[in-house]
Amino acid sequence: MDMASFRAESYGELQSLVDGLYATRTVVDRLDLVMQAEVLDLDADLQExxxxxxxxxxxxxxxxxxxxxxxxxxxxxxxxxTVE
Structure with a gap:
C-alpha cells in the first residue's frame, strides 16, 4: 500500500485532542497536552x-x-x- 494514500486508524485523533483541550481555555501548557495524550492512549507516533x-x-x-x-x-x- 502506498503511504501517500494510507490513513492510520488514529487519523484525526490529534485534532480531537486539541479541540478538547481548547474547549474551555485559551492557553494550554505542554505538560497538560502530554498528559492528556497519554490518558487518551494516543498512537505512539502521535505521542512522539x-x-x-x-x-x-x-x-x-x-x-x-x-x-x-x-x-x-x-x-x-x-x-x-494535521491540526487547526
Missing part, C-alpha cells in the same frame, strides 16, 4: 509528536503550528492529519 513540543504554554494557533511542523517533518500529514 506531542513530546517534541518545547516546554511552555501555547495559544491554539501557536500549538497547531508547532504540531503541524513536527507532523510535516515526519511526513505524517496524510497518515494522521
Amino acid at each position: 509528536i506531542v513530546s517534541l513540543l518545547p516546554p511552555g504554554s501555547y495559544e491554539r494557533q501557536r500549538l497547531c503550528d508547532q504540531l503541524n511542523s513536527a507532523i510535516a517533518a515526519h511526513g505524517w500529514g496524510g497518515v494522521y492529519g
Whole structure:
C-alpha cells in the first residue's frame, strides 16, 4: 500500500485532542497536552509528536503550528492529519 494514500486508524485523533483541550481555555501548557495524550492512549507516533513540543504554554494557533511542523517533518500529514 502506498503511504501517500494510507490513513492510520488514529487519523484525526490529534485534532480531537486539541479541540478538547481548547474547549474551555485559551492557553494550554505542554505538560497538560502530554498528559492528556497519554490518558487518551494516543498512537505512539502521535505521542512522539506531542513530546517534541518545547516546554511552555501555547495559544491554539501557536500549538497547531508547532504540531503541524513536527507532523510535516515526519511526513505524517496524510497518515494522521494535521491540526487547526
